[in-house]
Structure formats: C-alpha cells, structure tokens
Amino acid sequence: MDSKSGITNFSAYVPNQAMSRTAMVDAIGWTKPSLKAFNTGSRRYVEWDEDPITLSVAAASSLELNTIKQLCFASTSAPFLDRQNAGIIATALDLPTTTHCFELSGSQRAGSSALINMSKITDNSILVAADCRKSKAGSPAEMLNGDASAALSLGTENVLAEIIDTETIYADIVDHYRTEKSGTDYYLEDRWFRDEGLNKIVPQAVSKLLVRQNISVTDISHFILPVPNPSMAKSVAKTLGIANEAISDSLYENCGYTGCAHSLLMLINVLDKAKADEWILLCGFGQGCDTVLLKATSKLVEKQRSSISLKNQLKKGKVETNYTKFLSSSGLIDIDWGMRSERDNRTAHSVAFNKTRDIYGFVGGKCTTCKTPQFPKSRRCVNPECSAFDTQIDYRFSSIDGKIKSFTEDWLAFTRNPPLMYGNVDFEGGGNIFLEITGFGVGEISIGTKVSTTFRIKDIDSKRGFHRYFWKAAPEKSGHHV
Amino acid sequence: MSNGIKDKVAIIGMGCSKFGERWDASPEDLVNEAFEEAINDAGIKKNDIDAAWFGVFYEEQNVGKSAYPLSQYLRLPNIPVTRVENLCATGTEALRGAVYAVAAGACDIALAMGCEKLKDTGFSGLPERTKGTFEDLYQPNFTPPGAFAQLGASYAHKHGIDMTDLKRAMAHVSWKSHENGFKNPKAHLRKKLTMEEIINSPVIAYPLGVLDCCGVSDGASCAIVAKPEIAKSLVGDNFVTVKSLQLSPSNGVEMGHGSWDGAHTLTTKKAAENAYKEAGISDPLNDISLTEVHDCFSITELVLMEDLGLSKKGHGPKDILDGKFDANGLIPCQIDGGLKCFGHPIGASGLRMNYEIYLQLLGRAKDRQLKNVKFGLAHNLGGIPNRNVAAISILGMNS
Secondary structure (H helix, E strand, O other): OOOOOEEEEEEEEOOOEEEEHHHHHHHHHHHOHHHHHHOOOEEEEOOOOOOHHHHHHHHHOOOOOOOOOEEEEEOOOOOOOOOOHHHHHHHHOOOOOOOEEEEEOOOOOHHHHHHHHHOOOOOOEEEEEEEOOOOOOOOHHHHHEOOEEEEEEEEOOOOOEEEEEEEEEEOOOOOEEOOOOOOOOEEOOHHHHHHHHHHHHHHHHHHHHHHHHOOOHHHEEEEEOOOOOOHHHHHHHHHHOOOHHHEOOOOOOOOOEOHHHHHHHHHHHHHOOOOOOOEEEEEEEOOEEEEEEEEEOOOHHHHHHHOOOHHHHHHOOEEEOOHHHHHHHOOOOOOOOOHHHHOOOOOOHHHHHHOHHHHOOOEEEEEOOOOOEEOOOOOEOOOOOOOOEOOEEEEEOOOOOEEEOOOEEEOOOOOOOOOEEEEEEEEOOOOEEEEEEOOOOOOOOOOOOEEEEEEEEEEEEOOOOEEEEEEEEEEOOOOEEO | OOOOOOOOOEEEEEEEOOOEOOOOOOHHHHHHHHHHHHHHHHOOOHHHOOEEEEEOOOOOOOOOOOOHHHHHHOOOOOOOEEEEOEOEOHHHHHHHHHHHHHHOOOOOEEEEEEEEEOHHHOOOOOOOOOOOOOHHHOOOOOOHHHHHHHHHHHHHHHHOOOHHHHHHHHHHHHHHHHHHHOOOOOOOOOOOOOHHHHHOOOEEEOOEEHHHEOOOOEEEEEEEEEOHHHHHHHHOOOOEEEEEEEEEEOOOHHHHOOOOOOOOOHHHHHHHHHHHHHHOOOOHHHHEEEEEOOOOEHHHHHHHHHHOOOOOOOOHHHHHHOOOOOOOOOOOEOOOOHHHHHOOOHHHHHHHHHHHHHHHHOOOOHHHOOOOOOEEEEEEEEEEOOEEEEEEEEEEEOO
C-alpha cells in the first residue's frame, strides 16, 4: 500500500462552445488595434445555463465517488457568496450528507492553495476548481480568458502523482482585482506585474522548494505556471533557468486562461502525457505564489491508456463566430427576449429542500414489484399494469444515457439561446422523462438521437438574484474528459 | 360502465359570442352576449335556472376567480354557481357539471357558461404560467406549440412518413378549417389560405409553422340544459339531447412510462371508447356525422382522427389529403372553422364546439349546414400530449 498522499484520478470538463478570437477581433477590434495580437485560436465559454457549479459537477462526475469524505470547491466566480456552492455540487454528485464540503476563493491561487491544503488530508477526497469570469467587451481579458473546470481525486492508494512538497509566499501585489460590485476584473500595467511580480515572487517560492528537496531546475520535466498571457510564463522560466521544452502548454490555442482552475487544468494536461518518475512543478500565482512539487508514478500509464486526453478533447467542440451570441451567453448584452422572459421564477424553497435529492441528484424511483424506473419518485408506480403502493427505491438517472423519443425546437418559448429544445427521453434500462435539451444546434436532433444527462441551470429568478438547477439532455458525453 | 348519460338531459338553448380580438368587450359583455342568445333560444326566464357552472382557465389573468363573476354578470338570484377549470376541457367540464346536475335530478334547468378574455393579457400566444411549486423545479419551460409539436417528429418516425409529406397533410388540416371558417360570421379568422402559405409559414416550434397553430382570442359560449320533459313542453319532440359526456385525464403514463409512443393521445382513445359505448354507437364511421375536435395545432387534429377511430393508425395523413374530413367529405371536421379560425378562449372552446353541433343537429347552420346529421362529436384535449385531459361529448336528436 502506498502511504504518500497524491492524485489518484483526474478529470477536466471544457464547455463545448469555443469563441473564435478572429471573429472577436473582427467584431470589436475597431476599439483598439492592439487586440489583433490575440487574433488566433479560440477560447472556451459557457452557455447561459452553465456556471462554475455545473462545470464542476460535469468534471467530478467522472471520478470515483464512493469513498469520498471531503469535497473542496475552488472558484473566484462561484454563483453564491453566501450559500454553500460545494454543497450544491455534492448534492448533484449524490454524495453522502456526511461528506465534508468546503470551498476556497479570493484569488487566482484558490486552485493551487486548495491542492496544498488537500495534500495534507489523508481521506479520499475531491478537489474541483472552476471559473467562469466575466470580462468586459473588447478587453484583452475577453480574448485571453476561458471557462473550464478541473477535478482531482486525492488519496493515498493507487497514487498517479505523488505530492512531494509545497511552498507558498503571499504578496499583496495588485495586478488586477475584482469586487462584488465591479463584476469584471480591473487590470494594471502588465509589464510592471511581469517584472516586479511574477519574475521576482515565483523564483523565490520555487527556489525555496527546490533547495529543500535538493532538486535542480533542470530535473523539472514539466513547469506549470498559469498566467493569462502565456508569454509571461516563458519570461519566468527563463529567469529560473527552466528549459523551454519543460514549459507546460498554456492551453491558449483553444481554451484560454481558466482562472483559478487553470493550474489544475494545466496539471491534468501534463498528467495526460507525463512519464513515470518525472518531476512536475506546479505554480499558482495570485497575490503571491503557491508551488507544489509532484512526481509521476508508474500507475499513470494505465490511466493515460484508458482515457481521452484533454488535448484531444479540446480539438472537439463547436467554434462560434457570432460575437453577439458570445456576449449574450454571459449576459453582457441585454437582448429583448419579450414578455415570456418576464415570468416570475420564484422558488418554493421548502419544496426545493424536500426534493433536493430528486432534483439536484436526479434520483427517481424504481418499483420493487415491477422494476420500472421512473421520475419523479411517487407513492404509486407509474406502470399502468402495476401501480403498486410505496414500492419505489431510489434510482439515480444522472449517469444513465438515453435516446430522444420526441422533440421540438421551440422559437416561442423563452430561452437565452433560442430555440428552446425539449422532448421525451427514453432512458436505457427504462424510464421516460420530459426534459429540456441543451447543447444541440438547430437540425441536430432527430428521433433516436443518443443523449447523456448534464447538470445545468434550469431557471433564473432575476427578480431575486437566484437560480435553480436541474438535469438536461445533452449530446452524448459532450465536453467530457474522462 | 353504469347506464351513463344518454338521453337523460336535453339542451334547450345555446349561445356563442363573436370570437376574436374583442378589445371592445369585457368578460361581462362576452358572457351576456352568449347568454342572451341562449336564453332567447330556450324560451325560458333567467330565474328558471336552478344552478350554473362557470368555466374559466386563466382566472387571475382575465375574468377573476370563483363563481361570482358569472353570478354578478348575469345578476343571478343567488343560485348555486360552481366555477370549474380543467385546462382546455374547461368549457366541456362546465357542461358536464350542468348536465350531471340535471341528470341527478338536483336541478330542472342548469346553465353551463365558459368565458376567456385572453387578449387583454398582452401575450400573442397563451400567457406564461407556473406549473406548481414542485413541477417548476424540473418540468421543461414548454409552450403549447412546442409541446404539441412533439407529436410531429414522433408520428413521422413511427409511421415512416417523410416530414415533407406530413407537413402537407398538416397544412390541409389548416386549409380546410379556413375554408370553413371563412363562412362563419362568429369566427375570429375569416380568411382563406393557400396550402403554400401554410406550408411556408414561419416556424414556431418544429415542425409547426405559425399557420399550423390556432389563434388566440376572446369569447364566451353557453348551454342551457334541462330535463327532457321540460324540453318537450317547450318545443315538442324535436330537441337535442346529450348522448355521452366522457372525460379521461392522464394518470402519468405518458409522462413517466416508456409504453407511450409519443405519437398519439392516449386519453382521447380511452375517452372515445367510453363515449361511443355510452352513446350506443358501435360504428362511429357510419354514425358520427361531424366532429369538432381540439385542433389547437394541425398535428393534433391529424393524430386525433386516428385516436377517435375515424382513421386507421397511420392513415390519418392520407385520409386528410383525400378530403375525408373536409366540408364535403365523409365526416366533416371543424365545419365552423374550429379552434383554427375561432381561436381558443380556453373556458369557452368546449361549449363553442357543442354550439356548432347543436346548430347542425337543428338545421340552423345556414350556409355551413350539413345534410343528414345524426350524431356530432365534440372533443377537447386540455394540457399537452405528455399529460392531458380529454373530454368528449356526443350530441344527437331526442330518440
């Protein structure tokens, strides 16, 4: 049995939509010619019904969840300031209520700091980080950012990458900041940040760690430094004496910088290809620097063989070229959606609480008399040949695939990404559920189309600043990195 | 089944307001417009009515809650008034209440009134509403066209019909209703359409175009029902009686059980079986002279022809295109123009359908009048294909 704590599994989720940077520059480049510097590749972005919580559920649902004792959620753009976001994720994953759920926020180091903290826990645990940071239209951040989530399983058995040592330095260098009211980041002069911040603080933290472990920079096979502008990582590597080949892919080309999730997302990209015994140096920067030294184990090869790499996953997806659709997805333009958008979506919280496991966990019933799966769970079986009373046991639909039995593309119904699609889904193993459908374009669904379920925002109560979640049918295993 | 309702109750008077965008009228005006026609038709006095049933669906959004709007509009002498709601079957539900009360002997004469004033809600389709504290948490935010459009793709898939061909049959449904509605002064939309206009109309919810959808309008309709002895004392032997009144609500099978194919309405089939049995009709194709069915959308009418047993399974499109349900066909459907041309003021629609059958049976339908009318069938489908309430009434002459 291994005794050292480390990463025992990993999974990333990237939204299926990517916005072409060329299209962005074409649409908004007139405001500042300097934006042309970003005229390549694409950035991932979330649809209106996705947020860090839904991204986290999507990433973590691929991991082994049976023995989890702790769930840590890291984000700087979590939807709720005072309502436990991690608890929503845990409910959607249907984790036991005794799972210790907690979260970390406050800086771009939230992901790496969470990893440091979790490395000290010996329980089987999950760390999931996700960010969907809003940026102003026409800002460099809009070009550089991306939305995604990264989930890690941590434990002491079957470790894929051991966490050898960690180091941290704090420094209140305000290269950017965001307040509750501002909504988007305010950026300072980036050369000052590069020269006085990154290039001085990162080497301090790294040196301390490497000296303590008696490791040379040339021993590092993978150097992870997530920064919005990838050229800055090269500058720091040069200062440290780390070879260009060891600098990990910034994922700029078709993902973008995913905030506090990015150190872990880049780590997953490294773990997809790292060889046994290679040293990985992960840094996280945000008003200071976290460093985590990891060592790949021989067990990693098996995982690499059995899963789709993040790199391959990023090759898939839909590239959007309509800039207004991109802006609308994050609510940056106020589109006239008509009277149907005025419906009052007030939530009856007493009902929502009673039905938390039904709705967030997507737990229905299975009749013990006739074995019919059904949703929602009810007192009497839905099978007309049975209708037995109080015979249903819990039956979770969230991990079951299905196929479309009926559908429409509804241009009358309100949705922030018309047309609203919905239909009857016939689940493998039984069960018919009338569900909203997401992730398909017009003309992409037909009867029999295979679908998976995905945890999404169901309704937004804009009057009260609340929103609720439920599961929707989506293209089979879209966006997943397993 | 029990003895049922056949011939136990007569309809002695009916009325129907002009349907349409009645910006000029209040619910009070519409109710009185329908009532004056019915009371004059019946030849009785208002105070002869023992009890009333009042059907309104979107109560808060137009007429208001409870029984008192009707009591107040008609200045009824504090007789019992029951407000009923059963989705799009609300009007028929009001009729059922009145008919059952008379059949039970609790009343000699009863009134069924349905009214809806939709246009003042400001929506071009039906207004938005919530689905209840639990269902709002998971039910899709469907619209009626979107929910009924589901029948289209499922039907095409099940019967192996190309969507272009199905669209043509659906268009014929709308075309035929506009041909009929054109002649009806009480209809909302009185305009003939070409097949091409319908087929090419802008899509609302795939595969439905805007001209596959019924209108949204304001209207009221009512019936005065009485013991057959009273009808006889008023008009002799020649009066209309209720042959059957059936209601079949979903029990959750369509929404939650894999056995439903998504390409038909399960409840209509059940209600029709019971209605034919109650009316003593063994051969509907021969005995039913006309139908007024719930053509909220063209695809609905298409599948209903099969669910009512008037077309064989999978033969609906061919029968429709062959003109079987046209004004000069074997069993004309929506001879008054249907929901398609009248629009669908929900509380009133069921009674409006029965109003046309009543006129046809008594030979009063003027240039829409059909020959040799034996039985007329009215059908409502409240809700959506996934979950609904099907109501069927069959009327005929006193036997």
